[in-house]
Amino acid sequence: MHDISPIRAKSGTNQEGTSAHNRRVMIEALRLNGQLSRADLARATQLTKQAVSNIIEDLERDGLVVALNTVRKGRGQPFTPYRLVPEGAFAVGLQIDRHLGRVVVVDLIGKVMARAEANLPFDEPSAGVEIILDLVARARHELAGISAQSERRLVGLGVAMPGPFGLNNSDDKWMMPAWQQFPLLEALAAGTGLDVGLQNDAAACATAERIVGAAHGIDHAVCLYVGYGIGAGLILNGELYTGGNGNAGEIGLALLSPAGPGSTPLEHRASLASLYQHLGLNPADAQLYERLDTLALADDPKVAAWVEAAAHDLRWSVHLIETMLDPQTVILTSGAPASLARRLLQAMHPLLPSIADRPGRRLPRLQLGITDPWAIAVGAAAEPIGRAFDPRFSAILKAG
Template sequence: MTARPANAHQARLLRLLRDGGPSSRVELGDLVELSRSKLAVEVDRLIATGLVVADGLAASRGGRRSHNIRLSPELRFLCVDIGATSVDVAVTNPELDVLGHLNQPIDVREGPVAVFEHVLGMAGKLKATGIAESFDGAGVGIPGPVRFPEGIPVAPPIMPGWDSFPVREALSQDLGCPVMVDNDVNLMALGEHHAGVARRVDDFLCVKIGTGIGCGIVVNGEVYRGASGSAGDIGHIQVDPDGHPCPCGNRGCLEAHFSGAALARDALAAVRAGHTGDLADRLAGTGTLTATDVAAAATAGDAVAIDLIRAGGHQVGQVVAKLVSFFNPGMVVVGGGVTGLGHGLLAAMRTEVYRRSPPLATGNLPIVLAELGPLAGVTGAACLITDRVFSPA
């Protein structure tokens, strides 16, 4: 098993090297409150553990040249982002560079055993490329509420068979390494904070719109999970008391009115009611409609598709406006599969947020699309597991 840092100073040094890459002892000394002699002791101890290696001489800053150090390039982390209909699996080095990445369709309703058979098979394929012999840790995201300390899903509405399944324990046994588990939108928020559009923002909301809708809440650079791990479950905020039934058992939830599945449902209903535009042509060609079809139809100018996207954006914007009034974030990041709908969705959301929230909260508030796409979740998974591995035992 990978060694762990012995104290908070070592953990701080490891995270600085993770986030900033190779650094000299002098540069690290500028960032941590340690004397030069104490810093040297802690760095030497980290080198002895194998977590850190020497990396040649640093650039001269006058006087005696300092030595660069970096995280061991041999470290490897498995990153898993499970969605409702697909899974992304990646391997990163300790500086969170993605070395290999696979995507595969799955149905999360098959249950945890079947889904993790797919995940382990994909991990094996990545190993076979030669980028990893084993893993020093694994981060996993799932599309439902997670009791974070134990890594256990709790009553996830779209995941039958997953309630209380010991994801963290089971995968740790299969992989032979530490495993951390979190909600998928929290990992997306971590990924965008580390390497995406929110990398310079410490207080922001990350709204993920896909098969479901969730919100990652980042406060002072840390994910806020709430008392029991369910913070940010905005998909089940009611937007219409007499609205559509939701898998959670209630009616009128945001997720029941605007998500990938809801968008496809409403598009299909429009065609069956007599709409004859691009959506009808797509249904005739394939026999089904998806959120991707709605996006493509909107791009082609289909009026119903455009109206569906605009209406959904207004509904999401109404909920986000309340969050902005309450939380006062520095940015709102919008990601997930449905963001293929693009700027029409974003424009509708912005209209609602800027109209409904106080000017003081929205005067300098960017509402932007996520940057990392399918790599956001796996990058966040790498952040999650390295946070654990690079923490004192």
């Protein structure tokens, strides 16, 4: 017999008309666990052995799954493990920020295959889109040199940019109003020939954490993203929650004092934009990341003063997240260098008492996540992969 330890997977359904959902369930099980036999897959997904065999054969034929060498252990029956084929699918991820565009191409398991970046003209989306299309073309050309089937296996383009989306106060410069009003998705779809999806940058960061970071295998986690602005990516019941209008988790807009004259949103005081202003730095500076790293490592007093003030406000935001959503853990993610993010995390302790402060915790209430500046683009690329391959429980409800 081979290993019968628990396997991370969602349940499939043996109802008729749900084959697409079952394919997604099996792909996710292989992504989470690396390699599994048909018996493993049947046990974990609660599908019949025949259903698993049929789906495995389909996935092999589609170039998404490959059989590995047969394993023989003791007196038990030999078994054949299967794994995903990384080059079975690719997706493009795009991060648009106030002054910067980043593009990555990832494979089916989230590995970055190509990347490109360039400065964007502030609040000039027409010119900015042309730059972005060139970045996408460069990344696709680089990928084509690695995989001859790359164009045929591109499943889409995911875009991440600061939200919230579709509000009336579109003149607020924190929300990139010119980009909000520009027909961005239509322009990108026409220019790339790909299906295009949009999410806010905090949601993309949470997706990256779910695939390759601290939220991997966790059903309930909130990623508190400290970038130019502040947002929260919500992973609830194992899926990214975006809300009715795609604006869930916009905690940066939460007021730190009662509404009315003098009220201040969180992101105006504790975001990296507030740090740039505090230090007199230009957010369009190509060396900004390196400058912040140097200042944080040198224990710069102005940086220390900002960290102390920002930590006070962010400590309150963790309390609010825990009280409202009861996650297993809160993950601090940031576009800042790891040196600065670690200082901010340390300064946020001790955390305020909340319902999360209980004995026997398996995970810390607050932990540091990804600080790679490319994480948002990677999370954006994961969106079309998820759209194509991740389980959606709504599929079962509709089929039922």
